Amino acid sequence: MGFRIAPEDGSLKTGLRRVLAERGARAAGHAAEADMEEAIHALRKDTKKARALLRLMRPGLSAFTAENRALRDAARALSGHRDAQARLDSFDKLTTHYANEIDRRAYAGLRAALTREARAAQNGGEAELAALRAALEQMGERAGHWRIEGKGRVLLHEGLERSLARAARALAAAEKAPDAARLHELRKRAKDHRAHMKLLRPAWPALIGAREKQAKRLGDLIGDHHDLDALCAHLAARELPRDETARAALTALAARRQADLAAEALPVARRLFGAPPGETAARLVALWRLWRRETAGAR
Numbered sequence: 291m292g293f294r295i296a297p298e299d300g301s302l303k304t305g306l307r308r309v310l311a312e313r314g315a316r317a318a319g320h321a322a323e324a325d326m327e328e329a330i331h332a333l334r335k336d337t338k339k340a341r342a343l344l345r346l347m348r349p350g351l352s353a354f355t356a357e358n359r360a361l362r363d364a365a366r367a368l369s370g371h372r373d374a375q376a377r378l379d380s381f382d383k384l385t386t387h388y389a390n391e392i393d394r395r396a397y398a399g400l401r402a403a404l405t406r407e408a409r410a411a412q413n414g415g416e417a418e419l420a421a422l423r424a425a426l427e428q429m430g431e432r433a434g435h436w437r438i439e440g441k442g443r444v445l446l447h448e449g450l451e452r453s454l455a456r457a458a459r460a461l462a463a464a465e466k467a468p469d470a471a472r473l474h475e476l477r478k479r480a481k482d483h484r485a486h487m488k489l490l491r492p493a494w495p496a497l498i499g500a501r502e503k504q505a506k507r508l509g510d511l512i513g514d515h516h517d518l519d520a521l522c523a524h525l526a527a528r529e530l531p532r533d534e535t536a537r538a539a540l541t542a543l544a545a546r547r548q549a550d551l552a553a554e555a556l557p558v559a560r561r562l563f564g565a566p567p568g569e570t571a572a573r574l575v576a577l578w579r580l581w582r583r584e585t586a587g588a589r
Contacts, residue, residue, distance in 0.1 A: 291308065291309075291312070292312075293309055293312075293313075293339060293485075293488055293489060294309075294488065294489055294490075294491055294492050295489060295490060295492055295493070295578070295581075296308075296492070297492075297585035297588035297589065298588055298589060299589075300589060301442050302442030302443075302445065302446055302578075303438045303442060303445070306343060306346075306347055306433075306438070307433045307434050307436065307438075309343060309489065310340055310343055310344075310429065310430055310433040311430045311431070311433050311434060312430070313336045313339060313340045313426060313429075313430055314426050314427045314428070314429055314430015314431060314433070315427075315430055316336060316426075317333060317336065317422075317423045317424075317426035317427050317430070318423060318427065320332035320333045320336065320423070326371075326412050326415060326419070327371075327372075327375060327412060329419060330368050330371055330372060330415065330419060331372065333365075333368075333419065333422050333423060333426065334365050334368060334372070334422070336426060337361050337364070337365045337422065337425075337426060338365075338481060338485070339485045339488075340361060340426065340429065341358055341361050341362065342481065342482040342484075342485035342486065343485065343486075343489065344357055344358050344361075345358075345449070345452075345453055345482055346446075346449035346450065346453065346482075346486055346489075347438060347445065347449060348449060348452065349439075349440065349445055349448040349449055349452065350438045350439040350440040350445045350448075350449075351436060351438055351439075352437065352439070353432075353436055353437075357429055357432070360425050360428075360429065361425055361426070361429060364418075364421050364422040364424075364425035364426075365422055365425075367418040367421065367422070368415060368418045368419065368422060370411065371411050371412065371415045371418075372411075373411070373520065374404075374407045374408040374410070374411035375408045375411065376517050376520065377404055377407070377408070377517070377520060377521045377524055378401075378404040378405060378407070378408045379517070380514070380517035380518055380520070380521045381397075381400070381401060381404055381521060382401075383514065383517075384518065384521075384540075384543060384544060384547055385397060385401075387547060388543050388547075391543075392539070392543070396533075396536055397531065397536065397540065399531060400525075400530055400531045400536075400540075403530060443575055443578075443579060446571075446574075446575050446578060447571050447572065447575045449486075450486065450567075450570070450571035450574055450575070451567045451568050451571040452567075453479070453482050453483065453486060454483070454563060454567035454570050454571055455567040456479055456482075457476070457479035457480070457482075457483060457559075457562070457563040457567075458563045458564075458567055460472070460475045460476040460478075460479045460563075461476060461556075461559045461560065461563045461564070463475070463476075464476045464552075464556065464559070465556065468552040468556065470515065470516060470519040470548075473512045473515055473516065473552060473555070474512065474516050476508075476512060476555075476559060477508070477509050477512035477513060477516065479563070480505050480508040480509040480512065480559070480562070481505075481509050483501070483505045483562060483563075484502055484505035484506050484509060487499070487501045487502035487505060488502050490574060490577075490578060492581065493574075493577040493578045493580070493581035494577050494581070497577070498574070498577065501562065504558055504561065504562055505562060507558055508555055508558045508559055508562065511551050511554055511555040511558070512551070512552075512555050514547075514551055515548050515551040515552060515555070518544045518547060518548050518551075519548070521544065522541050522544050522545075525537060525540070525541070526541075
């Protein structure tokens with residue numbers, strides 16, 4: 291049925307269990323991808339979605355801490371395999387964005403070095419990939435047996451309000467000082483919100499789908515900001531490029547781009563997370579309850 295509530299689900303809890311079981315069942319297919327990078331990306335993406343749903347269920351799920359930790363630790367072991375490719379992608383985006391202002395040939399050696407690192411990072415990782423696959427599969431199998439406390443509407447309201455409150459705090463911190471760490475925290479909250487809106491989108495596709503789309507946009511903007519920060523830290527540690535003038539120029543361009551990205555991201559975040567969390571949660575729960583009544587005939 292996909293990553294969304296369905297009219298056929300007997301209850302919210304049934305739907306959440308189903309969606310998480312499906313994430314686990316998909317893991318084997320992702321792990322079998324011929325391309326290691328694609329396999330890692332697909333599994334980590336499903337892991338993030340699963341953890342977002344676990345956070346939504348947290349008020350009624352006593353197993354939250356153990357389940358969340360198991361997925362987090364398994365995914366963390368693979369993060370290094372994506373970092374090198376992310377640095378290369380970030381470099382390409384930056385130099386493409388300012389193509390009219392720089393001589394890209396001056397950075398050909400740097401790009402070659404980043405490319406070599408990205409290729410080398412794809413070697414190995416089979417054991418970590420298998421561990422993440424197993425963690426997702428096992429979580430999916432356990433999901434059907436979890437004890438989830440509380441009525442569905444109460445669980446949904448509390449889970450959404452808690453998530454939105456965390457996002458509001460992250461937004462307030464980023465407004466005061468939009469540094470890489472605070473923006474990265476806001477990005478994580480945007481990813482959670484996107485997953486929650488994707489789940490609830492059938493309740494009103496136009497409205498909830500718009501929130502999902504803007505949460506994705508926010509995550510992408512801050513993701514680019516984060517990747518630039520990681521790129522610059524890596525270049526400084528490796529003293530690349532060797533020409534200090536070229537390195538300083540590239541770092542300055544990155545800082546300039548980061549400022550633009552933050553300026554574009556924060557208004558989106560205000561529209562998503564600026565309202566009182568309880569009010570936003572209540573509106574979403576009301577839409578879900580109305581949708582449940584309208585689709586009762588499918589159950």
